[in-house]
Amino acid sequence: MKNIVIYDSTLRDGAQSQGISFTVSDKIKIVELLDDFGVDYIEAGNPGSNPKDMEFFDIIKRKSLKNSKLIAFGSTRRANTAVEKDANVSSLLLAETEYVAVFGKSWDFHVSEILRTTLDENLNMIYDTINYLKKQGKKVVFDAEHFYDGFIENPDYALKTIQVAYDAGSDSICLCDTKGGMFPTEIYDITKKVVDKFDCEIGIHAHNDNGMAVANSIMAVEAGAVQVQGTINGYGERCGNANLCTILPNLQFKKGIKCVEDDKMRELTVLSRRISEIANAAPDERAPYVGRNAFAHKAGMHSDAVCKNTRSYEIIDPELVGNERVLLLSEVAGRSALIGIVNEVDPTIDRDSDKTKEILDKLKEMESKGYKYEGAEGSLKLLILKTLGLYKPSFRLIEFKVIVNEPSVDDVNSSALIKIEVDGQEEITAAEGDGPVNALDKAVRKALERFYPEVKEMKLTDYKVRVLDSNSATAAKVRVIIESSDGNEIWSTIGVSTDIIDASWIALVDSIEYKLNKK
Numbered sequence: 001m002k003n004i005v006i007y008d009s010t011l012r013d014g015a016q017s018q019g020i021s022f023t024v025s026d027k028i029k030i031v032e033l034l035d036d037f038g039v040d041y042i043e044a045g046n047p048g049s050n051p052k053d054m055e056f057f058d059i060i061k062r063k064s065l066k067n068s069k070l071i072a073f074g075s076t077r078r079a080n081t082a083v084e085k086d087a088n089v090s091s092l093l094l095a096e097t098e099y100v101a102v103f104g105k106s107w108d109f110h111v112s113e114i115l116r117t118t119l120d121e122n123l124n125m126i127y128d129t130i131n132y133l134k135k136q137g138k139k140v141v142f143d144a145e146h147f148y149d150g151f152i153e154n155p156d157y158a159l160k161t162i163q164v165a166y167d168a169g170s171d172s173i174c175l176c177d178t179k180g181g182m183f184p185t186e187i188y189d190i191t192k193k194v195v196d197k198f199d200c201e202i203g204i205h206a207h208n209d210n211g212m213a214v215a216n217s218i219m220a221v222e223a224g225a226v227q228v229q230g231t232i233n234g235y236g237e238r239c240g241n242a243n244l245c246t247i248l249p250n251l252q253f254k255k256g257i258k259c260v261e262d263d264k265m266r267e268l269t270v271l272s273r274r275i276s277e278i279a280n281a282a283p284d285e286r287a288p289y290v291g292r293n294a295f296a297h298k299a300g301m302h303s304d305a306v307c308k309n310t311r312s313y314e315i316i317d318p319e320l321v322g323n324e325r326v327l328l329l330s331e332v333a334g335r336s337a338l339i340g341i342v343n344e345v346d347p348t349i350d351r352d353s354d355k356t357k358e359i360l361d362k363l364k365e366m367e368s369k370g371y372k373y374e375g376a377e378g379s380l381k382l383l384i385l386k387t388l389g390l391y392k393p394s395f396r397l398i399e400f401k402v403i404v405n406e407p408s409v410d411d412v413n414s415s416a417l418i419k420i421e422v423d424g425q426e427e428i429t430a431a432e433g434d435g436p437v438n439a440l441d442k443a444v445r446k447a448l449e450r451f452y453p454e455v456k457e458m459k460l461t462d463y464k465v466r467v468l469d470s471n472s473a474t475a476a477k478v479r480v481i482i483e484s485s486d487g488n489e490i491w492s493t494i495g496v497s498t499d500i501i502d503a504s505w506i507a508l509v510d511s512i513e514y515k516l517n518k519k
């Protein structure tokens, strides 16, 4: 089994993503996660670029890492400047890392049009910078910027840029598709030529502007590259960098090329989600391998097939990357996925019975109104009870009123007044809370306690709101999901309405009814 060197650039290139900004403590947390996972190199930023990066390097240099080498990143010296006088190059040394990465131009067009210097001076810039850093005792990665574009337009010059890097003692040379527009066969052919010619660690750094970054990275490995640069979740400017969360399982499980220990690969999904949490970016539900939907089976026939043999619709066992199989209970849900839950209510019902069809029809009707029962199993059970005629409401709402007062005082800004009826007896109560839903929740439970003391055991543990069909902003529906717990069990319920208080009320009633119907 061939080994691969993983080079993570989440903290450098990934931090260029729109909407992502890491604090110093975010960066330290990410280093710890990547080190624990077993990444070989962590490109952590440019100590000369801003005080935040310098502060980060000052803290991180005092920590010892188990598996990873930190890399400080910067450019070659400027044109017509002596390398030892170049501020950028000397700032690289301030990070005191064993490894540094230096980027230089490999595309003649960029040298003349963007840097506006001569082709020879660019070669000197690369040589001088690497030679200088080697003399300072550094291990050097040379990032050959725009290498593939450069190779296509002027192969001799592109090869010269990496030849001088090699001659200057670069420990590894990384070929970059900086614009992200290459195709896999181009990447394969060009990488192969470089691998055959140079006897050092060759890497690939691919951007995703044409959606090929993962494919291109894998093709480079097929051609002999051993270092793969990328970011967690594919974060990066424009369309992002090559996504390591896709590349690594592909190499390890599909190509038989080892990236990390198998037990570490089982933490990949958690790694992806933790980093998206730190980045404050919603996780991509459709991400291969690590997305919430990666192993979720919806269409009836599919979930039926997966229940018979998981190979039918799964590319790997989800546990290998720490993800899980989800059988979705949807409008087209397979009866076999649903029947397990129906049987908890009534064990005599089988998948072909009329009752099952009735429940499926009801599910379909509710889904067309915006309900979604994955993640709202409490409401699903109540829906089954209702459809089977086994549901008896524990109380009836007569009316409620909610008042919001701003500014809030001591986290209280709302009050609710509620009138309910249980077996012909009316009860009126009021409560205050942090937000209208909190006040309403307290008021209704206070009203019910006299009749049902067990509602004291339950509390609301999570509350999520999502706007549906957000295109028609004024008439948009909201879906509220409430999670409740009584210490023994956690259950989730759902409400959908054009009014957020109404949607919350529906979910709240289900939450209480679920608890009271448990008996």
Ligand SMILES: [Zn+2]
Binding pocket: 013, 178, 205, 207, 241
């Ligand atoms: Zn890049």
